[in-house]
Amino acid sequence: MKIGTVLRPVLVLLLLALVLRPQWFAPLFAPLAPSGGPVIYERASLLSLSLSHLALVAAASAAATVVAVTLAILVTRPAGAAFRPLSRTITNMGQTFPPVAVLALAVPALGFGAGPTLVALFLYGLLPIFENAVTGLTTLPPATMEAARGIGLNRWQRLWRVELPLALPVTLTGIRLSVVIALGTATIGSTVAARTLGEVIIAGLLTNNTAFVLQGGLAVGLFAVLIYDAMVQIERRLAKRMGG
């Protein structure tokens, strides 16, 4: 905990500096760049790449959350129960699909650019959220559910006021997993011409410029770690509030 409180602001400042003022780091990266080659990636600003990267992840994750939670609600209602074994199989098997393969397979259908990346992130992001939301909705404390019925809440009220709030921490864990995977997979999206921080890394790989690899890697890595950490904090807060 103590380490976290010191480390967190340091990492945030480091990330901001790296994204907003990459030139500051030029002396640091210089030894890693090929002699005479560029040290700092300048074909696009790290800021715009970061924003585009995050926007892609946010859009895909938001869509995945809405769809996955809706599906989870449907299969946990009595009418959707017939689909539950099937949905479990799809989640189990779907998660074995490599994210890169999903991305690559989306290209033939959607062409290059942000499109296939968005679709791949969305499809792949569905699974952990759906799985966790179903777990959350099916492992509610029976006494609480009984009480909710007992005080006369109808089905909708039970869903909105009891089931969804109680399933929220577990669902959030699924969203966190999904977001972290999406952050990483979006990087690979640059191989299909999506504008993300992966562009910097790939440029580095293609020109043997370790300085580029490090800039891109560091920026994505810091985003991933900080977002992961922030979501863990939110989950902890929620769990504490619910006495879990």
Next chain:
Amino acid sequence: MIEIDSITKTYGPTKAVDAVSMTVETGTITVIVGTSGSGKTTLLRMINRLEEPTSGEVRINGESTLSVKPHILRRRIGYAIQGHGLFPHHTVARNIGAVPQLLNWPKDKISARVDQLLELFSMDPAEFRDRYPAELSGGQQQRVGVARALASRPDLLLMDEPFGALDPIIRTRAQEDLRHIQQRLGSTIMLVTHDMEEAIRLGDRVAVMDGGKLVQYASPAEIIARPATDFVADMVGDVERPLRLLSLIPLSDIVEEGPAEGAPLSADASLREALSACLWSGRSAVPIERDGTPLGRVTFEAIRARAEMQA
């Protein structure tokens, strides 16, 4: 003979067990009873060195338990705990044979011993040998747990709240079975419980622990009739003392010639049961029999006289 010689266990500033000395005769059941935090479980666990004593020692048949490695010592001492602690991934037979296997008994000897113990606990070996613990009822699991503790014919059997997880009816039955098996095998048993009723029913001797100290070590009758401290008296429960006393005395002690009406009682039943029968059915005497043959009767007056004599 087990000699516990001023054994002490301290955790930081607190003395969990404070200079306890007692001697346990071979072939008897000794029940250590106390509230939680009284040090009774720590005392028991120091005997097989699951806890190392801070000072003092335990001798089994004259030999100090400190003279052997702890795990070797434990293989000679049976140990049964609350919630049975069976290995969920092993069959009943493998569970019971666990200690003999550690002692490298030959296979056929182990399986013969397993069958023998299952029969002793009225469980058909053919039916139960290959079952897994999860396929047994709570009472059966508990019996397998005790059978496992007895498997290597240990010098001593330690039991830590062995019946704690059982419901009342099964618990009474399990206590009777234990008594019965102990008498057949002549085992030496030390048992920890928080339940004075259980202590009085099972113990040849009862040791009452309070705040790490042994406050009284005596026969059940002595504990009830002459509690050494207020704490012991509390544990026994003043109101119930006469009834507890009567529960220790078999009807065969005061059976007399003469007729009596109504359903007969067994000569092995206690005076408490006879008293209950008298009060419930409004009789002044109950007929007594042994294995179906009438022995005589026990009268209400005789029960009262006997109760007064004890007090």
Next chain:
Amino acid sequence: MKSTGAAISAPGLLFAVAGVAALLTPFMTLAANRIVAGEGVLAWNIAGPAAVTPGLIAVLGGLGLGLLQRPASLRLGGAVLGLGGLLWLLTQGASCLLAETGEYARVSPAVGFWVLLVVLMLLMADALTAMAPKPLMRGAILVAVLGALAIILGSGALSDLSVMQEYAGRSDAFAREAVRHLGLAFGSLAAAVVIGFPLGVVAHCRAALRSATLPVLSFLQTIPSLAMFGLMIPILGWVGATVPGARALGIAGIGFAPAFTALVLYSLLPVVGNTVAGLAAAPPAALEAARGMGMTPGQRLLRVELPLGLPIILTGLRIVLVQNIGLAVIAGLIGGGGFGTFVFQGLNQTATDLILLGALPTVVLALTAAIVMDILVDLTRRLPEDAT
């Protein structure tokens, strides 16, 4: 609740609707060469009526059988029938469409085929889930499915398809990259087990080590894969250049070594974490009893903690294996080889079939690994099923 609805399987209805809709989209694509976009051909136009009709009937019949609520075996039969029809249509269409066109023309399955394939596979999975086969039976089914796939591919029935033509031109490279891919995935798994398992056992015994290791490993896990692969390049390049003898062992900044190292680092968290969780899963009462009966710490580990934790430990290995099969694709980007080589070549050349040549085997490999590991996990749960 609904008396009439009881005989119809709700998922089956979904499959049938999706399947019929898929039939209305292009089933195959015909392109003038391997780069240009082709034009879609509907299922009943890919060949003459005599060739197409049996296939269409089989597909529709399969979907129809899937509508039944039970028996599950009949639904499974429906899935097999439908897949057979799909295969029939594909082979008929490929040869027939190619017969009418130029030398460089390519035919490939189009969206209709893929959707039908997925729908029928899901029908199969749904039926199998209902049948709940025992672990060994599942293994037999897997072998049968893979065997059928091998026979179909080996028979040359599909060799007219574009993706198979890509393969035909690269069969040597394909074999080489397949071995490389397996080497990366299984090799990194083995290395992670050799390092991670002892680490997990020690961490199980030492709380201080446990609280120090696990956060570091979860941190490693959050680093995006491309960044991790990229970062390994300078590090291993430096090792290769400075540590004597390292270069002779093949340690260098590009190729196999950085990919392998990155995969091992990713694998450590599931291996160590699940080993710790598995060893901690033994019931406390059983451990107390084990100690009380005189088992040494080593005996407790081997006889109680390890067997009881094995399913959880193996689950960790399943995660690692499936994850590494997928991540190994990225090795193709840094010259590490594997199926990723085809994927990224295909992306560079915008050659869809080359992408498929890399992606499809990866998916099949990952699915197979997942199923095999699931079977192993079930086999190690030695508790009888009705007991849990």
